[in-house]
Amino acid sequence: MARATLTIDLDAIAANWRALAAMGEAEAGAVVKADAYGLGAARVAAALAAAGARSFFVALAEEGAELRRTLGPSPDIFVFSGHMDGDSAAIRDAALIPLLNAPEQARRHRAALPGHPFGVQLDTGMNRLGMEEAEWQALAPTLLAEKPRLLMSHLACADEPDRPMNAAQLGAFRRMTDGAGVARSLAATGGILLGRDYHFDLTRPGIGLYGGQPFAAAHPVVTLSLPVIQIRDVAPGETVGYGNTWTAPRPSRVATLAAGYADGLIRAMTGRARVFAGATPCPLVGRVSMDMTGADVTHLAEPPEALDILCPAQGVDTLAEAAGTIGYEILTALGPRYARIHKGATA
Numbered sequence: 001m002a003r004a005t006l007t008i009d010l011d012a013i014a015a016n017w018r019a020l021a022a023m024g025e026a027e028a029g030a031v032v033k034a035d036a037y038g039l040g041a042a043r044v045a046a047a048l049a050a051a052g053a054r055s056f057f058v059a060l061a062e063e064g065a066e067l068r069r070t071l072g073p074s075p076d077i078f079v080f081s082g083h084m085d086g087d088s089a090a091i092r093d094a095a096l097i098p099l100l101n102a103p104e105q106a107r108r109h110r111a112a113l114p115g116h117p118f119g120v121q122l123d124t125g126m127n128r129l130g131m132e133e134a135e136w137q138a139l140a141p142t143l144l145a146e147k148p149r150l151l152m153s154h155l156a157c158a159d160e161p162d163r164p165m166n167a168a169q170l171g172a173f174r175r176m177t178d179g180a181g182v183a184r185s186l187a188a189t190g191g192i193l194l195g196r197d198y199h200f201d202l203t204r205p206g207i208g209l210y211g212g213q214p215f216a217a218a219h220p221v222v223t224l225s226l227p228v229i230q231i232r233d234v235a236p237g238e239t240v241g242y243g244n245t246w247t248a249p250r251p252s253r254v255a256t257l258a259a260g261y262a263d264g265l266i267r268a269m270t271g272r273a274r275v276f277a278g279a280t281p282c283p284l285v286g287r288v289s290m291d292m293t294g295a296d297v298t299h300l301a302e303p304p305e306a307l308d309i310l311c312p313a314q315g316v317d318t319l320a321e322a323a324g325t326i327g328y329e330i331l332t333a334l335g336p337r338y339a340r341i342h343k344g345a346t347a
């Protein structure tokens with residue numbers, strides 16, 4: 001079979017969630033947007049619910065509606081994009097909690113679904129989503145009277161503890177929410193690691209659950225194993241792949257692996273990333289193409305049947321660094337063609 005295998009360790013995800021939850025007193029939620037960062041939202045969310053998570057976050061109402069079918073009626077499902085035009089039926093039917101980000105959304109929510117639970121998203125300096133301080137001051141009396149479920153904001157630089165932006169956003173969040181008498185949330189994974197001042201009532205870890213930085217102590221979660229379709233001998237001076245970008249410097253053996261940029265092994269990995277036979281690295285050679293990638297296996301004693309590109313020897317952040325990106329992008333780019341195998345007690 002030429003289909004590559006992406007193995008997802010649900011016990012490791014649950015252990016990462018518990019470890020992040022244990023860093024403070026706040027309730028730990030779980031961010032499962034973008035199909036749980038590409039790892040399968042239904043299986044991941046079920047495992048996290050079994051571990052004790054009661055509050056989930058998604059980006060879109062459609063994601064929330066699907067998640068509700070998986071999780072049943074009890075957990076809270078918050079929607080970061082708030083209440084968009086066309087979302088009302090999904091929000092009502094799936095009992096989602098939109099995080100309203102502008103006065104216009106507050107009006108839409110009140111008109112379409114009066115009395116339906118909501119939260120409010122505040123901008124504390126990132127300028128991506130959320131009400132500005134002046135907008136919030138004008139609306140707070142009315143919105144607070146309707147008892148929002150959550151007041152939240154998002155940190156722009158939480159993965160860099162030394163940035164003064166973190167304390168500035170914390171100060172702004174406090175100024176806008178102190179005394180409101182409503183549950184508050186500021187910290188994603190990076191914010192949790194900044195310390196308890198940032199935790200408030202509910203945290204929103206995402207990447208840390210899935211084994212990525214900045215949660216350095218995370219258990220590794222994913223293994224991505226690529227079958228070898230063919231191994232060929234390449235004579236010195238011969239080239240490999242599109243554009244002849246790699247020339248064999250010596251008699252070489254090159255394995256052709258069954259995944260490429262259509263599967264999220266981005267073309268920028270060409271000539272920079274490695275795959276592994278156990279702990280032994282094999283450099284990628286030739287351009288990463290749509291469905292295939294070459295690796296130099298000359299130094300391996302046995303011809304490999306498969307080589308791993310994500311494994312204990314190479315985590316998402318190491319691979320990301322080789323490709324000039326971040327672990328988040330490596331995970332969410334993992335394509336739909338992999339056989340996703342969920343393992344662990346909660347699988």
Ligand SMILES: *Cc1c(COP(=O)(O)O)cnc(C)c1O
Binds near residue numbers: 154190204205
């Ligand atoms: C994606 C996201 C999170 C989770 O962030 P991580 O860095 O993956 O932990 C939390 N809050 C908001 C608003 C987000 O968009």
